[in-house]
Amino acid sequence: MRVELLCTGDELVTGLITDTNSTYLEARLFDLGVKVERVVLVGDVRPDITQTLLEAAARADVVVVSGGLGPTADDFTLECAAAAAGVPLEEDARVLEWLRERYAARGVPINPSALRMARIPRGSEPVRNPAGSAPLVVLTLGRCRLFFLPGVPREYRALLDNEVLPRIRAELESRPGRLFRAFRLLRTVGIPESELDLAVAPLAPSHPRVVFGFRTHAPENHLKLMAEAPTQAEADQALAAVEAECRRVLGRHVFAADGEEYAPALLSALGRAGATLATAESCTGGLIAQRLTAVPGSSTVFIGGAVVYSEKMKTAWVGVPTEVLERHTAVSTPTAVAMAEGVRAACGATYGLAVTGYAGPGGGTPEDPVGTVYCALAGPGFATRCERMSFSGDRERVRLFAASHTLEMLRQHLLTAAQS
Amino acid sequence: MRVELLCTGDELVTGLITDTNSTYLEARLFDLGVKVERVVLVGDVRPDITQTLLEAAARADVVVVSGGLGPTADDFTLECAAAAAGVPLEEDARVLEWLRERYAARGVPINPSALRMARIPRGSEPVRNPAGSAPLVVLTLGRCRLFFLPGVPREYRALLDNEVLPRIRAELESRPGRLFRAFRLLRTVGIPESELDLAVAPLAPSHPRVVFGFRTHAPENHLKLMAEAPTQAEADQALAAVEAECRRVLGRHVFAADGEEYAPALLSALGRAGATLATAESCTGGLIAQRLTAVPGSSTVFIGGAVVYSEKMKTAWVGVPTEVLERHTAVSTPTAVAMAEGVRAACGATYGLAVTGYAGPGGGTPEDPVGTVYCALAGPGFATRCERMSFSGDRERVRLFAASHTLEMLRQHLLTAAQS
Structure with a gap:
């Protein structure tokens, strides 16, 4: 099966946005045994879009097109598709109904420009978009099937996973001699x-x-x-x-x-152990709490998190003694230990995790330069552990690795506890 | 000037690597007033590379080609270029000398496969690569100038900045009627x-x-x-x-x-006002704190954030009275107001922001279904404000919009305060 991708939008050819949609689809198709043959990016130029549609349709069995389906004046991909197919655009009653329902559900009046999204090429099939307004549109041109998707990554992925990839898979499975x-x-x-x-x-x-x-x-x-x-x-x-x-x-x-991600896996392990968790974060500034609470149902395990950016709040919320801060500074083993133990006690949680460090670009000391992070785990039946780590890279990377390492201390502990 | 980009490599069409080289070049060209007309990605397939080279050269004034210049067996872009131009590949004495010097400088013997990099299309111009082995190769095909660059981002950018872009700029400046x-x-x-x-x-x-x-x-x-x-x-x-x-x-x-993002802009506005901030988050679980603390230097403005997932911590850390929780529940105007005022007092901050709601998929009540969020702002000289919002979409979207709306209450207040 020959598959090509066509992505439209001035933002893709002027350096504003990197096309990650294609990377996602390519990987999914590769899992199905299909290597994408060509990816083409063009700007919002009608003749270019029409021309690249015709070229791709002449070469490929399937063309996945993204972008230009929205309500604004620079959304005209379906107009180009209609031109390529030699058919008119027509208002589709089903799409109109979906749009009305969607706007009604949000309690806002539908505006005239949104109605443009109901105009699709004659003979094409619209498929409802679960994550947005513009529908998926399926059009056959000669022996080629073209799928038109919105370029917004969330909508693009939802429609790919739920509609486009299952159809491609079914088509592949009906072919003889397949592996x-x-x-x-x-x-x-x-x-x-x-x-x-x-x-x-x-x-x-x-x-x-x-x-x-x-x-x-x-x-x-x-x-x-x-x-x-x-x-x-x-x-x-x-x-x-x-x-x-x-x-x-x-x-x-x-x-x-497979599809299981880190935070849900860790929360499941905590749930199986009947344990709860609290966090005290300095340099990661809420990154750990945010990752955990992004998981539905995390409230049964996660009690609370203190983002203690100032020394004062380290003392007020998680009880770090001022002597510890004065003697060892806020970035030290004693402070990390006190934070983990303090947040555990404050929340009455089974485990307390803490992290403090220099994420950069400013800060740091000769002994503890930027990138130095202290991660601590407090819990029942063992002395609070603290690990001093050194991460390279920019602020974002240091925070990411610091959050990950702190969570990993807990996961490794749970593995050991489950085995003993 | 019509410019097209061609990127070769199986890794680009199988989801292994996202093409960020093109984003970089597009932005540089756009600054010169050139909008790239088309970007094409193809795998390591000789006929596809030769064909796309010929097509691009027929349409464009300049084609920038990347990838497939290295020493390994899947590097054959110049072979395809020679085929497209109808000329043979020939070993170039200058390139051979550069390779020998480069290997000698590193104290390693040159290996036979590296010598492949000295073979370039007859009539093309090699330009020394300051950051790697494979040279930039410039080839003219009809009225089109083709630049061949290595795909490694560091080498790609170095050759673009030092050689390709200056040549394009000179060409543009010499044209009459440029815009x-x-x-x-x-x-x-x-x-x-x-x-x-x-x-x-x-x-x-x-x-x-x-x-x-x-x-x-x-x-x-x-x-x-x-x-x-x-x-x-x-x-x-x-x-x-x-x-x-x-x-x-x-x-x-x-x-x-232009390039300024939301959180830095808000933190700057707070800094200009000489104000500080504290946050109390329930349904957003640290998302607001994390966004703010991702900005370097945020510690001068951001004092602390409480992620109060449990009712107990709403009382312990930000002083929400238990009567308020009992009478109005944790998702209500009085609770949001108490959280904002409580975290402001606990941190001694100029402003306190709070958010509580049902992010879903579970939870919610008939009066306050999933997606209902209460956002509150407490500060000096005005009664604490609370807004009840209703966001559609999944947990991630509700959290994202809830965090954004809460921050936006503060930004709008600062605008008004600055004007009065």
């Missing part, structure tokens, strides 16, 4: 990509049906296993064998598989 | 994209030299203005005129211009 595939994504943290590669490389020769892939999603590194075989059962079997070996080699670095 | 451009990005919040469009659309007819562009970056909407004129002074003047009118129409929705 079956099975996948596993092993998500790791605390091991650099090059070490991950070295650790699993010796396994490759004994698994000829499996392709190993690596993906960095800082601070995590993901190992992607893809098994390919003439039957689904053989592919599943080959995958299970290699997965077991990889898990043995990577051990506790693997925190989850 | 000059001026830009402004107005960043707005609190106005939907369709309303933004409707608000500024009436201005367009009286500004024929200006192109209006829109970009959604939820919860923000950005308006991009580009003025084009025969002299830079006229372009600047046209831009200033339209910007003033847009600012008048959009009023307080505009929070910043």
Whole structure:
């Protein structure tokens, strides 16, 4: 199956936005055994869009087009599609109804420019957008199927996952001589990509049906296993064998598989242990609390988080003694320990996590330069642990790695506790 | 000048790497008044590369090609360029010398595969690469100039900045009738994209030299203005005129211009007012604190943030009376007001912001369904304000809009205070 992508929008050819939609779709299609043949980005220029649509449709079986479906004057991708197909744009009663419902649900009157989104090429199929106003539009041009999606990443991904990819998959499965595939994504943290590669490389020769892939999603590194075989059962079997070996080699670095993310996995582990958590953050400024509370249902486990940016609040909210701050400074092992113990006590939580450090670009001392972070874990039946870490990179990276390492201290502790 | 970009490499069409090189070049070219007409990404497939080279060279004055210049077997872009030009590849004595010098300087013997990098199309011009081994190669095909660069971002940018862009600029400056451009990005919040469009659309007819562009970056909407004129002074003047009118129409929705982002702009406004801030968050779980503390230097303004997920911590950290919680529940105007006043008092801050609500998917009541959020602002010399908002969408979207609206209450207050 020949697949091409076409992305429209001045923002994509003038350096305002990097096209990450295509990266997402390419990876999903690769999982289905399809390598995208060409990606084309064009600005909001009618003849260019019409021309690139015609060229792509002449070469490909499927073209996924994004951008230019919204209500504003520079949204005219469907106009170009109609021109390419030699049909008029027509107001579609179904889309009109969806738009009316959507605006009614939000309690705002529909405005005239929004109604433009109901005008689609004659003969095309609209599909309701669960995440926005502009519908997915499916148009057939010769032997090519064209899918038109909004460029907003949230809407683009929702429509891809729920509508476009299932249709492409069904089409692939109906083809003769196809190979079956099975996948596993092993998500790791605390091991650099090059070490991950070295650790699993010796396994490759004994698994000829499996392709190993690596993906960095800082601070995590993901190992992607893809098994390919003439039957689904053989592919599943080959995958299970290699997965077991990889898990043995990577051990506790693997925190989850496939779609499960870090924070939900950690909250589940806490829930299984019947434990609760509180956090005290200085340099990460709420990043840890925000990551945890982004997970639905986190309120059953997460009691509270103190963002104690000032020394005063370190004392007021989590009881760090002023002598500790005076003698050791706010960025030190004693302060991190006092913060973890203090927030645990204040919230009455099973565990207390704390982090304090210099995220930069300002601050730091000769002994503790920018990038130095103290992470602490307090809990029942053990002396509070504190680890001094040193992270390179800018403020954003230091905060990201500091938050990740602090959470990881708790996850590793829970693993040990569950085994004993 | 018509410019197109061609990027080669399997990693670009299989979701492994997002093409950020093009974003960089597009922005640099746009500053020179050149809007890239098309960007094409193709995998490591010889006929596809040759074909896309020929197509681009037939349309454009300049084509910037990246990737496939290295020493490995999948580096064959220059081979395709030679095929497209109908000339052979030949070993170039200058490039050979540069490679030998480079390897000698690093004290390593040159290996045979590295010598492949000295083979360039007959008639092309090699330019030494200051940041790597593979040279920049310049080839003329018909009336089109093609620049071939390595895909490694560091080398790509170095060669662009030092060689390619100066040549393009010189070429542009030598052309008669060139147009000059001026830009402004107005960043707005609190106005939907369709309303933004409707608000500024009436201005367009009286500004024929200006192109209006829109970009959604939820919860923000950005308006991009580009003025084009025969002299830079006229372009600047046209831009200033339209910007003033847009600012008048959009009023307080505009929070910043060009590269300035929301949180830094708000922190600057607080700094100018000599004010400090504390936050109490329930449903946003640290999102507000995290956004503010992501900004370097925020510690001079931001005192502390309480993530009070449990009722107990609402009382312990920010002093919400238990009677208020019992009588009005945790999601109510009195609770939001008490949180804002309480965190302001606890931190001794000029302003206290608070947010409590149902982010979903669980929770909510018939009166206050999922998506209902109470946002409050406490400060000196006015009665604490609370706004009840209703946001649609998933947990992530509700949290995002709740955080944004809460911060926006403070920004609007500061605007009023600064004017009075």
